[in-house]
Amino acid sequence: MSNPDAAGSAILDPIWATAHLEARRTGVPSTMVDAATGHRLAGDWRRACEAAAVDxxxxxxxxxxxxxxxxxxxxxxxxxxxxxxxxxxxxxxxxPGGGPQKNLVLTLAEYPGAAALVVRTPAVHWAAGERLVLELAEPSPAGRRADRWRIVHHRYLWDADRSGEYAAIAVGPDAVVQAQDAGDFAAAWWLAGIDLHPGEGSRMMRHLRVNLPPLLDLRETVALRPGGGLAIVLQPRRKGPYASGVDAYVTSAMAAARLPVLPCPAWCRPLDHDLIRLGLASPMQLHPLVRQAFRGDPVAAADSVQIGCRGRAHRVRRENGRWTALDHDDRQDEAERFLIGLGAEAVGCHQVIAELEHAQVAEKERFAIVPRYRAALDGVMTWPEPDGVSFEGPGTFRAALSGQEINSWLMRRSRRNTKPLKGRSLPQRRKGAPLKPSYQGW
Structure with missing residues (x-):
């Protein structure tokens, strides 16, 4: 797969991607992941939901x-x-802000009797923060907005047993991806085998993160609704016994109002694939279950890793903030470190430890600039800061943040507005309120 410079990709803005990744890391901190995972593995799904701020x-x-x-x-x-x-x-x-899009209903699974397991996001950010609600909907949610977030056939987004399917999603051959990165959407769709008929709003197609290969498997006419008043009607060719391919028509959302809606995960490019492909994130920055799904990632757990070292299965564990090789005695460890100091290439456990320590340092450096980044999101103009200091507020500088201060700030940031919701239902979106484009959400 091609690996262009991140700034050269038209389908993924690096500033937006960095902001989204930072919002994920603060909204899903490692403490939440560890607690929820521990309760889930113990079979206590209620406490797992409680640990992840799900009512x-x-x-x-x-x-x-x-x-x-x-x-x-x-x-x-x-x-x-x-x-x-x-x-x-x-x-x-x-x-900006980074909270989940409000007033969404995500259908996880459907059951006989018109019942569905759903997760709802708050109707307003300031009222409930990032708390979610898990419930059984009767009947199953219907309508264009509900259909956009129907993930019944995309269980890798919430099912721990099938999270590995995320890495197996087809993202297109190099030629198609290169055309998308260059902003030549017409060539990308043609190379993927889809005849695109431009129309009103086609200028938005240049930045649309569409995963084209799965669209060739459509069997009925559907509409993609990326937001912003745009719709793309996909119509499989059925003329003649040997006809194949798909025709795509760019039109307005109003013109495609009566057509079935294709869920966003079925057509939107998987974000984590592009983050890694463009060098905007490393596997260490992703959720553990997502990280495990990508081939070649040596990390298998948050604090313990099992790898192959010199033909044997060895373990690497994080203790007191440092990674250590458990299956190497002191003499072997000292000898290998001596050889590495002389210029020999690190292999096995020591190679993995070096990668993990480098990723850990990069994480601390990235989070140290979060206060300044938050101020930039709020529109605060800043000026270059002197060496050895970090930004704290408009026109205010102080000494660089220590590791303890960074962790304390992250804990306060991740716990914002997490009190349980009261009442039997969430507030509804105000009638007539405009919907913002959301096609970059997945």
């Missing part, structure tokens, strides 16, 4: 009485593999 409004006893034991068992099986921190990682977010 559960689901009574399995009531479900059994109304839908029977079979449906109840299906729901319980889905809840036991539900990773709320993974779903929170993949949530579409609004920038």
């Amino acid at each position: 559960v409004r689901l009574d399995l006893t009531d479900v059994r009485e109304r839908h029977g034991p079979d449906v109840c068992r299906q729901i319980l099986a889905d809840l036991r593999c539900f990773a709320p921190d993974l779903l929170r990682w993949h949530l579409p977010r609004s920038l």
